[in-house]
Amino acid sequence: MGGYEDVFSASVSDRERFWLDAAAALDWHKAPARALDDSRPPFYRWFPDGELNVCHNALDRHVEAGRGDQAALVYDSPVTGTKSVYSYRRLRDEVAAFAGALRALGVGTGDRVVIYMPMVPEAAVAMLACARLGAVHSVVFGGFAARELAVRIDDAEPVVVVSASCGIEGSRVIEYKPLLDAAVGMASHNPAKNVILQRPQAQAELGEHDVDWASSCAAASPADPVPVKSTDPLYVLYTSGTTGKPKGVVRDSGGYATALTWSMANVYDVGPGQTLFTASDVGWVVGHSYIVYAPLLAGATSVLYEGKPVGTPDAGQFWRVASEYGVRSMFTAPTAFRALKKEDPEGAFTRGYDLSKLKYLFLAGERLDPETYRWASELLGIPVIDHWWQTETGWPIVANPAGIELLPLKPGSPTKPLPGWDIQVLDGDGKPVPPGTNGAIVAKLPMPPGALPTLWNDDERFLSSYMSAFEGYYLTGDGGYLDEDGYLYVMGRTDDVINVAGHRLSTGGMEEVLASHPDVAECAVIGVADQLKGQVPRGFVVLKSGVDAAAEGYTSRLQAELVQLVRDQVGAVASLKDVAVVTALPKTRSGKILRKAMRNIAEGTEEPVPSTIEDPAVLDALRPALRKE
Numbered sequence: 097m098g099g100y101e102d103v104f105s106a107s108v109s110d111r112e113r114f115w116l117d118a119a120a121a122l123d124w125h126k127a128p129a130r131a132l133d134d135s136r137p138p139f140y141r142w143f144p145d146g147e148l149n150v151c152h153n154a155l156d157r158h159v160e161a162g163r164g165d166q167a168a169l170v171y172d173s174p175v176t177g178t179k180s181v182y183s184y185r186r187l188r189d190e191v192a193a194f195a196g197a198l199r200a201l202g203v204g205t206g207d208r209v210v211i212y213m214p215m216v217p218e219a220a221v222a223m224l225a226c227a228r229l230g231a232v233h234s235v236v237f238g239g240f241a242a243r244e245l246a247v248r249i250d251d252a253e254p255v256v257v258v259s260a261s262c263g264i265e266g267s268r269v270i271e272y273k274p275l276l277d278a279a280v281g282m283a284s285h286n287p288a289k290n291v292i293l294q295r296p297q298a299q300a301e302l303g304e305h306d307v308d309w310a311s312s313c314a315a316a317s318p319a320d321p322v323p324v325k326s327t328d329p330l331y332v333l334y335t336s337g338t339t340g341k342p343k344g345v346v347r348d349s350g351g352y353a354t355a356l357t358w359s360m361a362n363v364y365d366v367g368p369g370q371t372l373f374t375a376s377d378v379g380w381v382v383g384h385s386y387i388v389y390a391p392l393l394a395g396a397t398s399v400l401y402e403g404k405p406v407g408t409p410d411a412g413q414f415w416r417v418a419s420e421y422g423v424r425s426m427f428t429a430p431t432a433f434r435a436l437k438k439e440d441p442e443g444a445f446t447r448g449y450d451l452s453k454l455k456y457l458f459l460a461g462e463r464l465d466p467e468t469y470r471w472a473s474e475l476l477g478i479p480v481i482d483h484w485w486q487t488e489t490g491w492p493i494v495a496n497p498a499g500i501e502l503l504p505l506k507p508g509s510p511t512k513p514l515p516g517w518d519i520q521v522l523d524g525d526g527k528p529v530p531p532g533t534n535g536a537i538v539a540k541l542p543m544p545p546g547a548l549p550t551l552w553n554d555d556e557r558f559l560s561s562y563m564s565a566f567e568g569y570y571l572t573g574d575g576g577y578l579d580e581d582g583y584l585y586v587m588g589r590t591d592d593v594i595n596v597a598g599h600r601l602s603t604g605g606m607e608e609v610l611a612s613h614p615d616v617a618e619c620a621v622i623g624v625a626d627q628l629k630g631q632v633p634r635g636f637v638v639l640k641s642g643v644d645a646a647a648e649g650y651t652s653r654l655q656a657e658l659v660q661l662v663r664d665q666v667g668a669v670a671s672l673k674d675v676a677v678v679t680a681l682p683k684t685r686s687g688k689i690l691r692k693a694m695r696n697i698a699e700g701t702e703e704p705v706p707s708t709i710e711d712p713a714v715l716d717a718l719r720p721a722l723r724k725e
């Protein structure tokens with residue numbers, strides 16, 4: 097194999113061959129003869145005649161190859177004081193047992209299972225058990241509130257929901273069962289059963305629709321892997337769009353397994369028997385891909401960490417984990433490193449830990465600011481690799497391909513497009529812009545294996561959200577530029593999606609919640625730069641006429657109610673802490689709220705106000721509130 101340029105050229109000159117070769121790393125029940133079905137653009141399908149089982153490839157294949165005793169998953173939980181190693185054999189057996197339990201509850205191929213779990217190994221077991229049966233899992237991040245879970249239950253229509261009695265957030269025990277019960281109460285769809293993992297920190301009371309995880313596994317006969325079509329869905333993962341209704345990103349089976357396996361060797365440089373530590377959450381795509389599926393498909397060891405970078409109990413936990421398990425590559429979000437930098441600016445907590453096996457730090461999920469990049473590089477003395485991808489793509493789009501060759505690093509850039517990705521920057525008319533010029537970042541179709549084939553039950557929204565802005569291109573929703581050397585710089589979203597501590601959130605969704613308050617006439621939520629979380633939301637509300645805003649204590653009471661409403665309905669991760677009561681919102685003559693102009697003022701980067709503004713005086717009046725003067 098040559099360097100990056102050679103590998104990239106091979107992926108362009110003979111795409112079929114390139115991806116069929118990559119697919120050959122997997123066990124296929126029926127090997128694919130074709131790579132790409134492009135007969136119905138933009139609905140592309142990978143390995144259309146192939147059949148496989150992803151769980152078999154992640155577990156049984158390695159046991160059969162003689163690596164049953166090797167560590168597959170290491171669970172490390174400083175918040176519960178628990179550590180546990182799952183060998184490939186143990187993990188396969190536990191997955192087979194839980195798959196049997198799901199089957200006994202009526203889950204079959206193609207059925208959906210919603211998984212609402214904290215960071216425990218059983219979350220990965222549940223995902224892999226679904227894959228074993230050919231069922232489609234939909235993991236919902238534990239930090240989302242009941243209403244968000246209900247929306248996802250209604251869209252995915254699961255046969256079963258798998259949950260736990262509680263999660264642990266620092267020193268707080270968060271009971272999940274009341275949230276699940278509330279969500280099921282709100283949803284129109286009724287799952288037949290809930291399987292509940294009882295954790296010692298809080299026991300859940302089980303009702304007539306609830307089944308205990310341990311007893312259902314004990315009673316089940318193990319299930320074997322069921323071959324499915326490569327194009328069959330492995331999972332649906334909801335992600336925030338510009339409205340309150342999340343988008344159900346569909347992930348196929350064979351294309352995803354192929355892309356992940358390729359990325360482990362060529363991007364993350366982790367092979368069989370080596371260890372990847374991804375500090376994220378199974379509720380996000382980073383967790384799906386690089387805590388669960390990719391390391392296991394590669395026969396590597398994955399660390400599943402239940403804790404935070406700081407405070408559980410200290411800023412040394414990442415280094416402890418890296419040294420204890422001989423981690424080769426570590427992957428987390430920049431916000432985690434900003435938290436470390438704030439807590440331990442001198443990196444004193446690294447002392448005493450043997451980090452000699454740690455070769456790379458990978459960061460993604462939000463923009464990596466050059467300051468954090470420099471701090472991490474100097475602290476660790478290893479390549480710090482910023483890379484860029486999305487829930488929709490499933491694996492990196494732009495990265496420094498450490499497993500092929502390390503390209504020169506440029507702070508602020510995630511480096512170059514990976515094989516399979518034709519990344520371009522277009523102006524509003526769909527024309528490529530010159531190097532150094534900002535525009536919409538798009539991927540020329542077809543995208544490589546692993547990228548979303550559509551949205552769950554919503555081909556129309558797939559087309560309107562991603563495929564209609566520029567025909568023949570996938571609209572990433574991110575803006576930025578390419579430099580003269582072909583390095584990409586991602587500057588931020590071009591829509592109303594914000595990124596708070598690596599959590600992708602919809603300002604539209606928060607606006608819907610604020611607008612539901614009886615005193616609110618209209619509102620806007622904008623994302624504003626934040627030193628720790630990257631961005632935080634700020635809300636601005638206009639009251640209905642007749643509301644006595646001058647009444648004593650009214651404003652602070654309303655603000656507290658609105659903050660709590662978003663916390664209750666979206667979740668604590670929304671981190672909306674700041675709501676201002678204002679007299680009017682700036683709008684265009686056609687009535688569109690000028691959120692970008694508001695954000696510019698709040699961030700102190702004054703730019704010309706659009707000439708379409710209806711009344712510039714409204715924006716002027718808002719300035720003190722935006723600048724918090």
Ligand SMILES: CCC(=O)SCCNC(=O)CCNC(=O)[C@H](O)C(C)(C)COP(=O)(O)OP(=O)(O)OC[C@H]1O[C@@H](n2cnc3c(N)ncnc32)[C@H](O)[C@@H]1OP(=O)(O)O
Pocket residue numbers: 237238239240263265270375376377380381382404405428429431432435460461462484485486487596597598599600629667668669670671
């Ligand atoms: C490339 C494709 C992608 O982008 S996939 C997405 C990748 N993103 C990530 O991996 C997320 C990275 N971020 C993190 O892991 C966390 O933000 C880190 C850095 C660990 C900091 O955590 P924390 O201190 O809790 O701050 P936060 O902003 O995440 O949380 C805000 C409030 O929400 C809460 N929360 C968080 N997670 C949960 C959960 N699972 N269950 C219940 N609550 C949760 C936090 O406790 C916090 O609450 P509070 O406001 O302090 O009361």
